[in-house]
Amino acid sequence: MSLHTPQFHLDGYKGASKQVEDRFFTAVEVSQIDLRVLAEHHAPDSRHSYYVLHDRSVTWGIPGEPQLVALHLQRDTGARTFRFDSTQLPLPVMAQSWLIARGCPTDAIRLQPGAGTAPADDTTRALEARLVGDGDHFALLISYTDDISPECPTTVMLRAVDERSPKPFRVLLEQSDMDAGTHTLREGGFDTFHAVTQWWEAYWSGDGVPLPAPPPAARPAVSPAVPAPAPAATKPPRR
Known part of the structure; x- marks a missing residue:
């Protein structure tokens, strides 16, 4: 199934304010030709639309930047105006979690067939299911996506919102096998x-340091909407 450019269904609508229209153009419309839909859901009453999008133009920008966009469109069908909220995120599960937190039904925002690689094992599937469905415990500090290396690794650094959480700092590491069309996702926990x-x-x-295991009793998850409570690490140079 080929991925398509998004249709925002805004014919006859205008932004709820000039600022909304300007922000939508800058954040979404200017790169619409490079966007591809990985998942989408439209409410039956047409008041809400949710998108997980891949922005192909990012690969030509700042090295390591997130390549996914989570977009929530809100329409006033009576006034024929719209508002929106969007964010850039590094992993599909994080985009799904962000949209679910804004009212999208969990089962309605699954990735469509052909939208990227498939989970390679049960560990990956279990971790992704938890991150999608439990998105309010960790804040995003920084991420880095390397789309040049064969494994196309993405690293994500998180910090617990609850300072009492064991191993409050976490790393998500996604690595792909492009020949097999699969990926693995692993999580590591850190004290400081x-x-x-x-x-x-x-x-x-390139030192190949193993990723330590997180505490088994914890319920970590991704919450991109929560402001980062600690300074971000410096992004590595593109190799």
Whole structure:
């Protein structure tokens, strides 16, 4: 199934304000030709639309930037106006979680066939299911997507919103097997910001440092909407 450019169904609508129209053009419309729909859901009453989008233009921009866009469109069908909220995120599960937190039904925003690689194992499937359905415990600090290396790795650094959480710093590591069309997703837990940044720098320098396991009793998840409570690590240079 080929991926298509998004249709926003805004014919006859205008932004709820000039600022909304300007932001929508800058954040979404200007790159619409490079966007591809990975998942979408439209409410039966047409008041809400939810999208997980891949932005192909990012690969030509700042190295390592997130390549996915989560978009929530809100229409006033009586006034014929719209508002929107959007964010760039590094992993599909994070985009799905962000949209679910804004009212999208969980089962309605699954990736369509052909939208990227498939989970390679049960560990990946279980972790993705948890991150999609439990998105209010961790804040996104930084991510890095390497779309040049054969494994196309993406690393995501998180911090627990609850400071009492064990191993409050987490890393998500996604690696792909493009020949098989699959990917693995793993999670590691760290006690301190220093420890997580040490692992991050070692990984991107090519040292092959193992990812430590998170505490089994914890319920970590991704919450891109929560502001990062700690300074972000420096992004590694593109190799």
